[in-house]
Amino acid sequence: MALRKMDNTPVEAPMANPPQSQMINKDHESFTKKILMVLMAVVLVYLTLFLGTLMRNNLKKYRFIGQAEQMERxxxxxxxxxxxxKNDVAETTIGFSNTDKDVAKAQETNRKVMDPLLKELKSLGIGENDLQSNYTIYPEYDYTPERGQQLRGFRVTNNIIVKIRDLTKVTAVLALPSKFGANEVSGLNFTIDDxxxxxxxxxxxxxxxxxxxxxxxxxxxxxxxxxxxxxxxxxxxxxxxxxxxxxxxxxxxxxxxxxxxxxxxxxxxxxxxxxxxxxxxxxx
Known part of the structure; x- marks a missing residue:
């Protein structure tokens, strides 16, 4: 039954409180608007800086139009x-060359000269790294119109490049060819090793x-x-x-x-x- 005032007018019922979900939605909408406003402000700041930099660079370009670029002096x-x-190393070449129709005999004859010579070089203090051999064997021919090309024999040549670090041994090294019968000797050259x-x-x-x-x-x-x-x-x-x-x-x-x-x-x-x-x- 509806309530009535003493003058028989109806009494209005009190309004009910709004639901809690409606209040949360309103708060969420307000927070979203604030975020959007902050983002727009940040974008506006960066856009202003970009435009300012672009204008400054254009002004610099305009300032130098018609002027040569400044070169580094x-x-x-x-x-x-x-x-x-002062030269501290000497080099010379000592060798022996011989021929024989029998290649084995030619090699043996050459070895009889060069093996003792090489041994003597080592006894003078010449190291293995300072001795370099150049050994060759090749045939030699004689030619006559009547008989054509005829084998004369095989030439065996063994030359040793000698590096002499102790220059007081130069004279002793150069005396070896006559001692052992070597028949090939080059000039003597001096240089600095390092x-x-x-x-x-x-x-x-x-x-x-x-x-x-x-x-x-x-x-x-x-x-x-x-x-x-x-x-x-x-x-x-x-x-x-x-x-x-x-x-x-x-x-x-x-x-x-x-x-x-x-x-x-x-x-x-x-x-x-x-x-x-x-x-x-x-x-x-």
């Missing part, structure tokens, strides 16, 4: 270095020469010398100085070898090219 100088070192230290010293001289030239050139041009931009080097041809003097006994090599030897020296030359950056006095 450099100059290059060359330097040379030369170091002389030139790396000489190259390093020559390189330092070349760099010092280049730097001195660069400083003088910068002073003459009225500019400031900057850092090194590039560097290159090359080794110039080094001419070894062979023995300057070599005197033999009256009977030649067969009489016991040379009595006086000058080993000489060798030059090592290095060249460098250095490119320096330079600055004007105002911009430095």
């Amino acid at each position: 450099t100059f290059a100088v060359n330097g040379v270095g030369k170091v002389t070192g 030139t790396e230290n000489l190259r390093n010293d020559a390189r330092l001289e070349a760099l010092a020469d280049a730097k001195s030239k660069a400083r003088q050139l910068a002073e003459n041009l009225g500019v400031v010398l900057g850092e090194v931009v590039s560097y290159s080097e090359y080794e110039a041809t080094a001419y070894p100085y062979s023995m300057n003097q070599m005197t033999f006994a009256k009977e030649g090599v067969g009489g016991g070898g040379p009595t006086e030897i000058a080993t000489g020296s060798r030059e090592v030359n290095m060249g460098v090219t250095v490119v320096y950056k330079i600055y004007s006095n105002q911009s430095w």
Whole structure:
């Protein structure tokens, strides 16, 4: 039964509270709107920065239209270095060559000469790594119009390249051909076994020469010398100085070898090219 006031007007019933699900939906919609507004603000900021950078770059391009691009200012100088070192190694070749119609006999004859000679070289302190043999066998022919080509025999040649590190043994080595009957002897050459230290010293001289030239050139041009931009080097041809003097006994090599030897020296030359950056006095 409906309630009525004393004047018989109906009394309104109190309104019921809204359901909880409706309140949650409203809160979710409000949070989503806030997130969207933040994202839009972030995008707007990045878009503003992008447009600003693009405009600045376009302005820079416009500023340099019709102007040449500024080139890096450099100059290059060359330097040379030369170091002389004393020769410390000698090389010579000793061998024996013979022929026989029987190739086995030719080999045996050759071995009788070269085997004891090789043994004597080792007894003088010449190491295995400093001995290199060149052994060949080939037929030799005679030719006549009547008989045509006729086999004369087989030539056996055994040459040994000898590297002498102890230069006091040079005379003894050169005396061996006459002692054992070797019939092939080459000239004697002197050189430096390891030139790396000489190259390093020559390189330092070349760099010092280049730097001195660069400083003088910068002073003459009225500019400031900057850092090194590039560097290159090359080794110039080094001419070894062979023995300057070599005197033999009256009977030649067969009489016991040379009595006086000058080993000489060798030059090592290095060249460098250095490119320096330079600055004007105002911009430095």
